[in-house]
Amino acid sequence: MKLSNLRFADDIALIASTEEELQQMVSELDEASRRSGLRMNKEKTKILATEEALIILNGEEIEQVVAFIYLGQEVRLRRDHYKEITRRIQSGWNVFRRYKDFLTSRSVLMRWKRRLFEQCVLPAMLYGSETWSLTKSARKRLATAQRRMERRMVGVRLIDRKSNEWLRGVTKVKDIDEAARRRKWNFAWKMANGSPEKWSSRLEEWRPPVKRPLFKNKTGKLQN
Structure with missing residues (x-):
C-alpha cells in the first residue's frame, strides 16, 4: 500500500x-x-x-x-526544527498582540489573562510540537518567549529584577516546556494504542528501504 x-x-x-x-x-x-x-x-x-x-x-x-x-506546518526534505519553532514562536506573538489590550491590562484579573493565554497563545506556539525534536536549545527558546509574554502580562521589565519563580508564581500559567512534552507523550500513547492499519501508525513505523552509506564518526569508527 x-x-x-x-x-x-x-x-x-x-x-x-x-x-x-x-x-x-x-x-x-x-x-x-x-x-x-x-x-x-x-x-x-x-x-x-x-x-x-x-x-x-x-x-x-x-x-x-x-x-x-x-496545514500550518513547514514541510522540507531536511527537517529543520529551528525554523519551525521560530515560526511557532512568531505565531504565538501574533496571537498575543491580537489580544494585547486584554492581556496587558492592569484592570483584568490574572485568572482571565491566564485562561486566554492557555487557550489561545500556547496552542499557537505548540501547534505540531508532537513531531518536534525538543533539544535543550529548543526548550530554552520556547521558555524565553513565554517569559517575555508573562512579563508583559504582569507589567514588569527585565530591569525590575524579578525572578522567573516569582513571575510564574504571579501568572500561574502552564509551563510551555511541560506542555510540549505532555503533547508528545499523548501522541506516543495514541500511536502505541491505535490501530496498526491507520496511516498515522504506518508512517510512524516506516523506514527507508535503503541503507545509508557508512561514514566515520568523530571517534573514527564506521557507522550508518
Whole structure:
C-alpha cells in the first residue's frame, strides 16, 4: 500500500516516486478539478523534490521550492526544527498582540489573562510540537518567549529584577516546556494504542528501504 496524497478541504499534497508519475497526477487532478468547476491555483502550487523536476500545469512550469507550508506546518526534505519553532514562536506573538489590550491590562484579573493565554497563545506556539525534536536549545527558546509574554502580562521589565519563580508564581500559567512534552507523550500513547492499519501508525513505523552509506564518526569508527 502506498501513500499518494494528503487532502484537507482544498489543500492537497500529491506524493510520487518519479517525475513522470507526478506529472500524470497533476494533470489528472487538474482535469478532475475542471470537471467540477474548479481550477488549480498555479501561484499556490509548488514542487518539493530530491532533484530538479519539470512539472507543467496548463502549459506553465510549476515552481520548485525547498520548503512549503501545509496545514500550518513547514514541510522540507531536511527537517529543520529551528525554523519551525521560530515560526511557532512568531505565531504565538501574533496571537498575543491580537489580544494585547486584554492581556496587558492592569484592570483584568490574572485568572482571565491566564485562561486566554492557555487557550489561545500556547496552542499557537505548540501547534505540531508532537513531531518536534525538543533539544535543550529548543526548550530554552520556547521558555524565553513565554517569559517575555508573562512579563508583559504582569507589567514588569527585565530591569525590575524579578525572578522567573516569582513571575510564574504571579501568572500561574502552564509551563510551555511541560506542555510540549505532555503533547508528545499523548501522541506516543495514541500511536502505541491505535490501530496498526491507520496511516498515522504506518508512517510512524516506516523506514527507508535503503541503507545509508557508512561514514566515520568523530571517534573514527564506521557507522550508518
